[in-house]
Amino acid sequence: MNAKKNIRTLTLDELTQYFLSIGDKKFRAKQAWEWLWKKHAQSFEDMTNLSKELREKLADDFSLPSLRNDASQYSSDGTIKTRFKTVDGHLVEGVLIPVESRQTACVSSQVGCSLSCKFCATGFMDRKRNLHFDEIYDEVALLNEMAEKTYGKKLSNIVFMGMGEPLLNYKNVLKAIERITAPDGLGIGSKRITVSTSGISKMIRQLGDDGVKFNLALSLHAANDKKRSEIMPINETNNIKSLIDALNYFYEKTKNDITFEYILFKGENDSIQDADDLIKIYKQVPVHLVNIIEYNPIDEVDFVKPEKEATQKFMDYLAAHRVNVRLRISRGKDIDAACGQLANKDLDEKKATAIQH
Ligand code: SAH
Ligand code: SF4
Secondary structure, eight states: OOOSEEGGGSOHHHHHHHHHHTTOOHHHHHHHHHHHTTSOOSSGGGOTTSOHHHHHHHHHHEEOOOOEEEEEEEOTTSOEEEEEEOTTSOEEEEEEEEETTEEEEEOOSEESOSSOOTTOTGGGSOOOEEOOHHHHHHHHHHHHHHHHHHHSOOOOEEEEOSSSOGGGSHHHHHHHHHHHHSTTTTOOOGGGEEEEESOOHHHHHHHHHTTOOSEEEEEOOOSSHHHHHHHOGGGGTSOHHHHHHHHHHHHHHHOOOEEEEEEOOTTTSOSHHHHHHHHHHHTTTTOSEEEEEOOOOOTTOOOOOOOHHHHHHHHHHHHHTTOOEEEEOOOOGGGTOSTTOOSOOOOOTTTOEEOOO
């Protein structure tokens, strides 16, 4: 194990103290800071406006662990799935989704997930560990670089809808978002960031107390406790009533957008009675939008996606009851990059492109 301190865990003040302590100038700290965050240097060697001796000194005193692109897969619809490798050898996935004027990054917050939702490929993996805030930052920075290189545009939106439950890695996710939004970081606006949660009531309230500025999506997927607990075990300890209360608290404190995510499963949650249950909840929370999500089949279970007509009927019924509803078409299906399909499947040899470093 490398016992050196990770330089990115230092604040700018601490970095300044360090430079003063080695008899260097204060402004060096600013330069190094800029390399670490804004310019996203992945090694001390990259910091070309620092002298060679200084770069060597930094490398002696600190480590700079960072995520590496391991391989990428390209979907016919332009979506790019990338597998990232952590310094200790874990694999996580991030997806770049180009849609019209948007470049959206879908990022992971944990290696695996502990919550075992029945329809989600990640839920069938164990949770190996939380991602550290600088690793989450790396995912976004690397996908940003990819967006610029491939599509000539920077990222416009970020969704925490990759692997893992962001609110069970609360501190790292918030710290990563602080760096992602900071002008001396990636400078991406908070309003363009959405954190998706399976619903941890206590942590939703915490987001309210912390006055966060990003948007929140609740993975609802079933609108009564019996059905929801069957597909999402987390509902047993965080029931719908507790989520309604927590979301109202979050909204009162932040006024940020709240979205409901609702995957349709044929014969499970797509009846008119289910729609009525959903409308009931919708009326109790200041929800900005209900996203109906197409189910992406996974190998482990035999849920089925309803026919187009059934999906339309469900949505029309909601709309007739003044629910702001939209269908979210999954992207990257041919490469298992769609929601719930991120589970480190072996990347198809033919499509995988190893990225050189
Ligand atoms: N853990 C968080 C964020 C990651 S999951 C959460 O659960 O919200 C991101 C989104 O993908 C969630 O809305 C999740 O419910 C959805 N999802 C999971 N499996 C899916 C599948 N097989 N098809 C479509 N969406 C899926
Ligand atoms: Fe985890 Fe979200 Fe998948 Fe549930 S849907 S298992 S919370 S990643």
